[in-house]
Amino acid sequence: MKSIKFIQFLAITALLLAGCKEETAQQEAGAQEAGGLKDAYKDAFYIGAAINADQINEADPKAAALLLKEFNSITPENHMKWMHIQPGPDSFDFALPDKFVALGEKHGMNIVGHTLVWHSQLAPFVEQIKDAAEMEAALTKHINTIVGRYKGRVNGWDVVNEALNEDGTLRETPFLKTMGEGYLEKAFKLAAAADPEAELYYNDYNIEQPAKRAGCIAMIKKLQAAGVKIDGVGIQGHWSIAGLPYEDIEKSVEEFSALGLKVHFTEVDITMLPNPWDLKGAEVNQNFPGSPYMNPYPDSLPVAKQEEQAVAYQRLFELLLKHRDKVERVTFWGIGDGNSWLNGWPIKDRTNYPLLFDRNFEPKPAYNSVMELKVKP
Numbered sequence: 001m002k003s004i005k006f007i008q009f010l011a012i013t014a015l016l017l018a019g020c021k022e023e024t025a026q027q028e029a030g031a032q033e034a035g036g037l038k039d040a041y042k043d044a045f046y047i048g049a050a051i052n053a054d055q056i057n058e059a060d061p062k063a064a065a066l067l068l069k070e071f072n073s074i075t076p077e078n079h080m081k082w083m084h085i086q087p088g089p090d091s092f093d094f095a096l097p098d099k100f101v102a103l104g105e106k107h108g109m110n111i112v113g114h115t116l117v118w119h120s121q122l123a124p125f126v127e128q129i130k131d132a133a134e135m136e137a138a139l140t141k142h143i144n145t146i147v148g149r150y151k152g153r154v155n156g157w158d159v160v161n162e163a164l165n166e167d168g169t170l171r172e173t174p175f176l177k178t179m180g181e182g183y184l185e186k187a188f189k190l191a192a193a194a195d196p197e198a199e200l201y202y203n204d205y206n207i208e209q210p211a212k213r214a215g216c217i218a219m220i221k222k223l224q225a226a227g228v229k230i231d232g233v234g235i236q237g238h239w240s241i242a243g244l245p246y247e248d249i250e251k252s253v254e255e256f257s258a259l260g261l262k263v264h265f266t267e268v269d270i271t272m273l274p275n276p277w278d279l280k281g282a283e284v285n286q287n288f289p290g291s292p293y294m295n296p297y298p299d300s301l302p303v304a305k306q307e308e309q310a311v312a313y314q315r316l317f318e319l320l321l322k323h324r325d326k327v328e329r330v331t332f333w334g335i336g337d338g339n340s341w342l343n344g345w346p347i348k349d350r351t352n353y354p355l356l357f358d359r360n361f362e363p364k365p366a367y368n369s370v371m372e373l374k375v376k377p
């Protein structure tokens with residue numbers, strides 16, 4: 001009896017092990033699996049995702065498989081920002097950026113570097129620089145080292161991020177304060193010299209809005225007139241279910257494209273939570289106190305709200321498809337709702353639902369509504 005049980009135990013163990021092996025093989029096969037968003041939109045534009053440290057490390061097999069099935073472009077959500085990649089004048093940390101680039105290469109993905117020059121998430125030593133020559137030297141070392149390291153491997157760089165105020169004037173950043181507006185030209189020229197093959201982008205939020213858009217166009221024209229190579233503009237696309245600016249989005253695609261630039265939607269998400277201050281965009285320094293009123297869906301998003309989001313995403317993608325000749329890439333700022341920065345901004349510890357996949361990395365109605373659209377070859 002005992003030996004029969006033991007034989008049964010062995011047989012069951014063998015079956016379980018075989019099952020596990022099969023599952024692993026399926027997961028690996030899933031890596032190459034077609035049928036995702038990237039395949040549906042392959043003739044239109046790249047479908048990208050920003051990925052965090054866990055996703056770079058492929059810590060969660062479900063998220064890892066989903067990334068490979070649905071997306072063909074990746075952007076590092078945080079780990080190429082100045083404070084992380086160059087915390088000190090002579091100290092660089094390439095551990096996660098190297099893994100990020102290797103992951104993209106392994107799977108033949110479009111790789112976006114984010115971001116070289118940004119006033120936020122700067123290393124403290126850069127914030128302390130008060131002198132133009134010193135700042136230029138810091139900028140030169142930063143861009144040469146980072147773009148040079150990934151030469152021929154990163155497809156495009158967000159060279160300058162969020163350099164504009166809402167009225168379209170230049171933001172008073174440590175770079176502007178020390179070097180004047182020449183820092184913009186310098187940054188693009190350094191990046192172009194460090195990797196002549198890489199595409200170079202200007203990236204910002206709310207640049208679909210009229211005043212900021214006009215400022216952005218004026219800034220880009222100046223750069224072009226100075227002989228700067230700039231290949232694309234990144235409209236971040238942090239929008240709210242309270243109202244997506246469809247008309248301004250369309251005008252922006254047309255106007256930026258008329259400058260000879262490819263248009264990228266670089267950080268798309270749609271917040272589902274209330275925002276009584278009518279805050280637009282993604283100014284990371286803004287933070288406000290929370291309350292149950294401000295966090296209305298702590299457990300799940302009501303069906304009607306899910307449908308509303310599906311309609312908004314579908315209308316957005318219809319518009320982007322209409323301009324597929326001008327739009328190069330649509331990147332979501334995260335993979336699943338659980339990882340989104342919008343759970344912590346502009347109020348900490350809320351439960352938000354801004355993306356196409358839920359907290360278990362399962363597709364939401366918004367995913368189906370984007371997949372339903374017919375993308376002609």
Ligand code: G3I
Pocket residue numbers: 077078081120121161236267282283284341
């Ligand atoms: O890693 C630390 C962790 O150790 C610590 O315990 C925790 C405590 O708050 O903070 C963690 O760092 C946070 C980091 O995200 C990683 O989660 C930072 O505080 C937080 O400021 C940081 O926020 C990022 C933000 O940029 C600022 O860099 C968001 O994840 C990221 O989504 C967001 O992305 C920006 C784009 O780069 C540019 N456009 C706007 C967009 C949204 O703000």
